[in-house]
Amino acid sequence: GGTIGMVGGGQLGRMFAMAASRMGYRVIVFCESIDEPAPQVAHGCVTGKLDDKKAVDQFASQCDVITLEFENIPAETIAECQRFAPTYPSADVLATAQDRLLEKTTLQKSGLPVAPFAEVTDLDSLETASAKVGFPLILKTVRSGYDGKGQHRIGSIDDAKQVDWASCSQWVAEKLIPFDREVSVIVARTRDGRTSTFPVFENDHVNHILDVTMVPASIGDDLTRRANQIAIGAAVALDVVGLLCVEMFVCGESDGSESDGSGEVLINEVAPRPHNSGHLTIEGCHTSQFEQHVRAVCGLPLGDTSLVSNAAAMANLLGDLWPADGSSPPWNRVYDVPGVSLHLYGKQQAKRGRKMGHLTCVSQDRDTAVVQVKQAREQCKSG
Numbered sequence: 001g002g003t004i005g006m007v008g009g010g011q012l013g014r015m016f017a018m019a020a021s022r023m024g025y026r027v028i029v030f031c032e033s034i035d036e037p038a039p040q041v042a043h044g045c046v047t048g049k050l051d052d053k054k055a056v057d058q059f060a061s062q063c064d065v066i067t068l069e070f071e072n073i074p075a076e077t078i079a080e081c082q083r084f085a086p087t088y089p090s091a092d093v094l095a096t097a098q099d100r101l102l103e104k105t106t107l108q109k110s111g112l113p114v115a116p117f118a119e120v121t122d123l124d125s126l127e128t129a130s131a132k133v134g135f136p137l138i139l140k141t142v143r144s145g146y147d148g149k150g151q152h153r154i155g156s157i158d159d160a161k162q163v164d165w166a167s168c169s170q171w172v173a174e175k176l177i178p179f180d181r182e183v184s185v186i187v188a189r190t191r192d193g194r195t196s197t198f199p200v201f202e203n204d205h206v207n208h209i210l211d212v213t214m215v216p217a218s219i220g221d222d223l224t225r226r227a228n229q230i231a232i233g234a235a236v237a238l239d240v241v242g243l244l245c246v247e248m249f250v251c252g253e254s255d256g257s258e259s260d261g262s263g264e265v266l267i268n269e270v271a272p273r274p275h276n277s278g279h280l281t282i283e284g285c286h287t288s289q290f291e292q293h294v295r296a297v298c299g300l301p302l303g304d305t306s307l308v309s310n311a312a313a314m315a316n317l318l319g320d321l322w323p324a325d326g327s328s329p330p331w332n333r334v335y336d337v338p339g340v341s342l343h344l345y346g347k348q349q350a351k352r353g354r355k356m357g358h359l360t361c362v363s364q365d366r367d368t369a370v371v372q373v374k375q376a377r378e379q380c381k382s383g
């Protein structure tokens with residue numbers, strides 16, 4: 001038992017609280033509003049601005065251990081939490097994960113493969129950076145982007161002239177990687193340095209937002225080993241305690257499916273927390289990413305991450321699925337598709353591109369799992 005503090009009130013905090021609660025812990029959430037997804041399922045909630053020291057103290061003083069569900073929390077807030085209780089991941093990990101440049105530099109210095117990148121502050125430095133990484137490139141804000149927000153695909157200097165350079169002072173230019181597929185590995189790491197990885201997930205993005213995750217990833221044994229090594233290497237390099245999700249590009253495979261040893265893995269970015277690509281672990285693995293997160297930060301033995309069946313798939317439910325009249329999609333139709341589980345996050349307002357829930361299917365066969373979640377989602381389109 002004991003009380004776990006969760007900074008952040010979104011769906012990741014919500015699913016963490018559900019897992020922790022089942023394991024006998026109390027969860028207190030610290031977020032801005034009681035209407036967010038996590039407080040609805042937690043034992044307690046302290047609301048306030050995340051940089052309000054009084055609110056932070058009120059929250060942290062009730063906790064035995066503190067963790068978080070998103071990386072854009074003021075570093076001072078985490079430092080303040082650390083005065084009251086062990087806080088994982090630490091303020092140092094957070095500072096790195098909040099800053100794409102620092103993150104890439106730190107990973108690169110540890111010998112881990114990242115896509116070629118360069119710092120950019122304005123149109124002139126973009127020109128210099130393009131000499132290093134080449135066109136086309138992807139321009140990203142150094143701080144606070146998610147779901148592809150603040151990103152531009154730049155094919156030429158003319159494109160770069162269209163960027164609102166005044167909107168942000170620090171950017172990073174990345175080589176556009178012609179990847180064959182995107183994968184992610186979630187690694188759990190304990191206070192005493194034990195690690196455990198989940199199976200490699202294969203991720204399809206639509207409009208820079210995760211759409212579908214599938215497991216097993218269709219990459220060969222060599223690339224699988226490589227992806228796992230990179231993920232563990234990143235968790236050690238950053239000294240993460242808790243979860244780290246490492247998003248990677250796989251390129252240069254000789255053919256679409258089974259590898260003959262060719263191919264390369266590059267890190268796109270990391271997130272020191274549960275991750276959307278790990279949602280299928282709730283039904284798909286013996287231990288979910290959320291339970292593993294609890295185990296890691298509470299100093300328990302790590303759980304078995306293997307799949308309960310051969311395959312699983314997850315499809316996100318975005319706000320786009322909601323009818324304009326404010327009603328809900330016809331969820332009952334989901335239950336017509338055998339083996340599909342529905343998760344809704346309890347968000348009050350559906351907006352375009354907003355993650356409102358997800359569907360999971362566990363199956364003997366990966367293609368079946370993918371077809372089932374997509375079919376179930378299709379049936380939830382009203383009309």
Ligand code: ATP
Binds near residue numbers: 148182
């Ligand atoms: P989130 O944190 O929600 O995953 P984000 O805003 O931090 O999103 P990224 O993960 O950096 O964004 O990029 C989103 C997606 O855009 C990637 O998953 C990938 O599909 C594409 N993308 C990003 N960078 C590159 C790149 N250098 N080359 C090719 N595709 C890219």
Ligand code: MG
Binds near residue numbers: 145146147269
């Ligand atoms: Mg990101």
Ligand code: MG
Binds near residue numbers: 247268
């Ligand atoms: Mg990403």
